[in-house]
Amino acid sequence: PLLYEVATAVLSPADISAPIRNILKKQTNARVILAEVTGVDLHQQRVLIHDRSVPYDYLILATGARHSYFGHDAWEPFAPGLKSIPDATAIRRKILLAFEAAEIEPDLEKQRALMTFVLVGAGPTGVEMSGAIAELAHKALASDFRNIDPTSARIILVEAAPRILTAFPEVLAKKAQKALNRLGVEVRTQAPVEAIDENGVVIAGKPLAAKTVIWTAGVTASPAGKWLGVETDRVGRVKVSGDLTIPGHPNIFVIGDTASVIENGKQLPGMAPVAMQEGRYVASMIAHRVAGKKNVRTRRSGETSALAVAPFHYINKGNVATVGRSYGVVEIGKLRVAGFFAWVLWLAIHIFYLIGFRNRILVMFQYAWAYLTFQRGARLITFESGPALPEAKT
Numbered sequence: 001p002l003l004y005e006v007a008t009a010v011l012s013p014a015d016i017s018a019p020i021r022n023i024l025k026k027q028t029n030a031r032v033i034l035a036e037v038t039g040v041d042l043h044q045q046r047v048l049i050h051d052r053s054v055p056y057d058y059l060i061l062a063t064g065a066r067h068s069y070f071g072h073d074a075w076e077p078f079a080p081g082l083k084s085i086p087d088a089t090a091i092r093r094k095i096l097l098a099f100e101a102a103e104i105e106p107d108l109e110k111q112r113a114l115m116t117f118v119l120v121g122a123g124p125t126g127v128e129m130s131g132a133i134a135e136l137a138h139k140a141l142a143s144d145f146r147n148i149d150p151t152s153a154r155i156i157l158v159e160a161a162p163r164i165l166t167a168f169p170e171v172l173a174k175k176a177q178k179a180l181n182r183l184g185v186e187v188r189t190q191a192p193v194e195a196i197d198e199n200g201v202v203i204a205g206k207p208l209a210a211k212t213v214i215w216t217a218g219v220t221a222s223p224a225g226k227w228l229g230v231e232t233d234r235v236g237r238v239k240v241s242g243d244l245t246i247p248g249h250p251n252i253f254v255i256g257d258t259a260s261v262i263e264n265g266k267q268l269p270g271m272a273p274v275a276m277q278e279g280r281y282v283a284s285m286i287a288h289r290v291a292g293k294k295n296v297r298t299r300r301s302g303e304t305s306a307l308a309v310a311p312f313h314y315i316n317k318g319n320v321a322t323v324g325r326s327y328g329v330v331e332i333g334k335l336r337v338a339g340f341f342a343w344v345l346w347l348a349i350h351i352f353y354l355i356g357f358r359n360r361i362l363v364m365f366q367y368a369w370a371y372l373t374f375q376r377g378a379r380l381i382t383f384e385s386g387p388a389l390p391e392a393k394t
């Protein structure tokens with residue numbers, strides 16, 4: 001959930017993540033293998049890893065999702081998405097290099113294109129990132145350059161639907177849009193993107209020159225469904241039973257963005273709270289099966305009143321999103337709040353769920369510093385290999 005903060009230089013990757021080996025170091029019965037999975041042998045009960053395999057008694061597939069360009073995969077090189085730390089650092093590099101290139105670009109039209117940032121998709125990620133980029137340009141970078149004025153940067157949030165934040169009540173979505181407008185973000189709804197290339201985007205038939213386009217729209221599931229050879233939905237999520245197993249294989253569980261879970265006739269959203277509750281449920285199921293227990297009361301979906309054999313049930317604890325450094329929107333049951341208090345609540349929730357006391361303390365200080373000074377403590381331009389620096393113009 002805090003990946004966009006890495007992408008906009010508020011936080012560093014190490015602030016929001018932790019090594020898996022370190023997390024599990026006290027679990028002497030746990031083994032960590034760094035490898036790429038190529039398939040699953042259901043009959044031999046083995047996970048395939050290139051030239052070898054790993055046996056299993058129980059298997060949990062939580063392989064997540066990747067970006068979906070709705071049949072336009074050619075857009076991906078020009079509009080990167082945000083699903084991982086490498087994605088976040090790549091986007092951070094792209095944003096910061098855009099200002100560096102604009103600083104030495106004598107052509108005003110090209111300079112404007114370099115300082116135009118388009119985000120496609122106005123869900124929570126798009127809303128939060130557009131607000132963060134606006135504050136980066138209008139506050140953190142405002143006095144750092146000599147030939148350009150970063151405050152003149154355009155941040156444009158594009159959404160094909162009639163409004164932003166469609167998962168939130170309309171009243172909160174309207175307040176969030178007003179907050180974005182105050183930050184200088186241009187919000188365009190009912191504006192489907194028709195093309196994306198190295199020069200920018202085409203929105204509702206009109207070209208828009210922009211050197212930085214970020215994809216915050218749809219996702220598609222990982223290839224796990226193909227590995228298992230089971231039924232999937234239209235975006236590749238595995239259709240699971242009520243206990244999150246696949247039909248005919250009660251020892252294989254699929255959770256998170258990889259799973260298609262229908263509850264009360266509706267698809268559960270691909271959000272962290274859903275995956276976390278599914279993880280606790282599956283862990284409880286396996287623990288009691290291994291112990292040979294049945295009909296044992298155990299934790300399920302965050303409450304202590306369910307049987308281990310009961311189907312998974314998601315408890316919606318609410319939705320939160322932030323717009324800039326001091327404004328948020330929160331929906332918890334019938335409670336709907338927008339403003340500073342909602343932002344504080346959003347911040348508290350995200351800090352609470354960080355792994356490790358060190359990370360919680362560091363993130364608290366980073367946010368306090370950014371709030372008081374508008375400065376970004378992670379404005380590093382990193383490269384995977386040799387730096388692709390902008391060429392100076394004469």
